[in-house]
Amino acid sequence: MADIFREVRERLDMDTVARHYGYQPNRAGFIHCPFHPGDRTASLKLYPGSRGWHCFGCNRGGSVIDFVALDLGLAPLDAVRRLNEDFSLGLPVDRPATAADRKAAAHRKAVSSTYQDFSAWRDSLCTRLNACFRVAHTALLSLEAPEDFDQLTPAQVLAIQNQAAVSFWADALGGSMEDQMAVFRNRKEVEQLCSRILNDTQRKSDTA
Ligand SMILES: [Zn+2]
Missing domain, CATH: 3.90.580.10 (Zinc finger, CHC2-type domain)
Structure with a gap:
């Protein structure tokens, strides 16, 4: 009960x-x-x-x-x-729970915990994508002349080259479930890009 x-x-x-x-x-x-x-x-x-x-x-x-x-x-x-x-919950309030009720409850629990895992993954990737976007944004602001481009780190260049994609993926993660699933299917590529941009930036600020 x-x-x-x-x-x-x-x-x-x-x-x-x-x-x-x-x-x-x-x-x-x-x-x-x-x-x-x-x-x-x-x-x-x-x-x-x-x-x-x-x-x-x-x-x-x-x-x-x-x-x-x-x-x-x-x-x-x-x-x-x-x-x-x-609310048509179908809970066995006035009868003993059957095996089917227990199975249904376990299934609801599994679905909800999978969804929580998914939300945690989505939120953390979204934070990383926003960080990548900021790397590109800050780097672009620091450019005063076209030749300054040579002084950017490889990660900053990568971030600038992929700024549109990063912004696209971040929007998709905040969009419909279908959009979020599209990112999920491409997660390897997206996560790798984030790592390449952020790890490098991280190392640079560590040694600075
Ligand atoms: Zn009151």
């Missing part, structure tokens, strides 16, 4: 749940707190994803389950039942 509570918390987004039950968060994710009277300033903050909520007026807070339990006047387990129904 503890697993079911956790799964409800992890799978439901606080903002989506609040909207479903009739709340309209403002741009900063605040709503008027329904749990203390006269909240004119909207002091209840809905946090992104599974991080729940907190009211800065009455100091109450918790998970989506606590929110629904308080809002609808339900016991926590009934709030879980209600969310399971309203």
